[in-house]
Amino acid sequence: MTLAGLPKHAKSYWRDSSRIPSFPQLQEDLDVDVVIVGGGITGITAAYLLVHEGLKVALLEAGKLLNGTTGYTTAKITAQHGVIYDELIQNFGRSKARLYYEANRDALHWIKTIVDQNQIDCDFKIQDAYLYATTDPSAQRLEKEADAYQKLGIEGELVHRIPLAINIQNALVMKNQAQFHPLQYLTHLIQVITEKGGHIFEETTAVDVEDGKKPVVITRDGHRITANEVLACSHFPFYEGLGLFSTRLHADRSYIIAAKTNKPFPGGMYISADKPTRSLRAIKMNGEEMVLIAGDEHKTGQGKDTLEHFTALAQFGQKTLGLKEIRYRWSAQDLVTLDQVPYVGKINDSQPHILIATGYRKWGMSNGTAAALLLRDIVMGKKSVHQDLFAPSRFYAHPSLKSFLLENANVVGHLIKGKLELPKKKSEDLARDEGAFIFIDGHRKGAYRDEKGKLHLIDTTCTHIGCEVEWNRAERTWDCPCHGSRFSYTGEVLEGPAEKPLQQYDYTMLDILLSEDSGY
Known part of the structure; x- marks a missing residue:
């Protein structure tokens, strides 16, 4: 499979197949209970939760709703986030590793309940999730991960075959996970937000916060939104305060193709434990079954010609399932924290009314929903068992210090490299x-x-x-x-x-x- 088989322009199937309502730009100052910055899954879910609590909510989006990471996801709703639980036990202890699992499991159950109660037509399906290894080192990691599942009481098991034409060493299955069409789901939440009096504004960029007992969000056009609480759910926090999150996060890009295959897809959701990552799941496109093939991640702005990543996914798809046609291609970007766990909660102790949610490590459907549920609890003054685990102010010497030094050395290296690089073209x-x-x-x-x-x-x-x-x-x-x-x-x-x-x-x-x- 060559570049000739790829669509010329990148376009997300989720956005192309959805009718997302549009909203006006903010034209005046506002006074609300809560202002939410960011129109992705976290911001929209938080707004939905808070209008149900009877609060006056304003949601600001710098561009168009759902045109960020949420609109370019693989849309797996799962607590299986790669090989993570053995690492979490080592770094955080067994109880906090279990809390991470529970937060994402509960997010899945919450989404399912909302879909069922409201009969949302979003192709929601329960699926088993498989994490598979093709090399001996990764197989050994999965054995340790299976032990972590057992220690944490996670429903899953180690198997030695999967129903795909991939030669594996072993695989770890997590039962009863899910997938859906994220934008059709979130469009319903948007409708409810507006019906309950929530304000939504597009093309409205928040640039700063005046801190105080009632913080004020300031937009690029000079409008002011006064609120009791500010929720920064804008992928990268639009306001860092003293958190210096640019030194505690790095951005990864990954790639997706949507293809018609020669072989039928056997069901389930799959992701490799080896690098480069390979991820698969099925979707329905105008009644036809298609397969999303994703992976090949790298740090944003670094690495080889980006079109080569799409070619690599197409070659993998051709070998595994046989490709008749590639209908869509797109890419996604997400942020990774120093210790792999999202930052969700008050930005720091001195600014308790400014909350953030970021760093989902490409698992935003579950992590983003879990973040919204936690933000709701904090705003409503409810103590959550997840609050300390996700606190943005946390810093664990291992592995955070090592990651901090490596990431910032990487930044300095690229800062110097870019200044010295010579042009190759006129x-x-x-x-x-x-x-x-x-x-x-x-x-x-x-x-x-x-x-x-x-x-x-x-x-x-x-x-x-x-x-x-x-x-x-x-x-x-x-x-x-x-x-x-x-x-x-x-x-x-x-x-x-x-x-x-x-x-x-x-x-x-x-x-x-x-x-x-x-x-x-």
């Missing part, structure tokens, strides 16, 4: 639909020639801490290798922590500079 060398960085009068600039031949120029210095962004050919974006900020080819912010766009240059300036022999 602007006139760029074909249509090609991007690269070039030098203009000794300064690094990003250039992309679109399909109509127009040249788009930007400054490649990320507006977060000054790293140099890299060209992402698969999505036609500029991605930062330091903290995962992403920008469109015209410089607009697509993913934080950056808040300001890259500086743009009128492409006609290039002709002027070239005529002056400015050293391209």
Whole structure:
């Protein structure tokens, strides 16, 4: 399977198959009980929970609802998050490892209850989840993970065959997990939020918080929303306070193709314990069964040509199931904390009315729902058994210190590398639909020639801490290798922590500079 078999443009099936309502931009100051920033699964679920508590809620989304990580997921609802429980026992102890499992198990049960009670048509299905190993080292890790399941009372077992044409050493199954169409599910929650008087605003970017007994969220347009509680559910926290979360998180990207296969899919959800990751699950697309093949993750802005990741997934799909046609391709980005457990709760003790939720490590359907349930409890003054486990202010010397040092050394390395890297192309060398960085009068600039031949120029210095962004050919974006900020080819912010766009240059300036022999 080659690039020729891939759709030319990246597009999420979830978004393409959903009718998501649109909402106006905020045009005035507001006073509410709770303001929620971020229109993904956590923000929407939290708003749904809090309007049911009778609170006045405002939900702000910088772009369009469900156009972030939630709209680009594999949509597995499971407490099986890779090989995690043996590690959690080692780092947190048995009781907290069990709490992590229970939080995600309860999130699955909560989603199922909402779907059943409201008869939401979202293709919700109970499935067993398989974590499989193809090498001896990974098989040994799964044996330890199976022991962890037993210690924690998790329903599951070690098996030596799965119903796929993959030569495995062993596999660990977690029973009675689930999958669904996330946007059809969340669209129903959005409808309920508005029916119960919740306010939703799109194209409304929150940029700061004035702290106090009643904090005030300030938007880019200068509007002020006063609330008793602020919930930052915006993937990367739009407000860090003293938390310095950019030093405690890193961004990973992964890739997904949706394909019609020659072999029927046997049911279940699968993910490899080996790297590169391979993940599979089925979906229904206009009555036809399709298979989502995902994985090949890497740190954002780092690694090989991004289109090669899609090719690798297609080759795996061809070998495993045989591919008739690839209908969709897209990618997703999520954040990883120092100790693998999300940060959910008050940002710190000195700012108790500002809460965050982030770091789901690509398991946002369960983790994001669990986060919303915990945020609801905190807002309502209820003590939760999960509060200490997910507290953003926690810091465990092992493994957090080692991860902190490694991640920040990685940032420094890429900060220096980007400044020293030399261009390989000149602007006139760029074909249509090609991007690269070039030098203009000794300064690094990003250039992309679109399909109509127009040249788009930007400054490649990320507006977060000054790293140099890299060209992402698969999505036609500029991605930062330091903290995962992403920008469109015209410089607009697509993913934080950056808040300001890259500086743009009128492409006609290039002709002027070239005529002056400015050293391209």
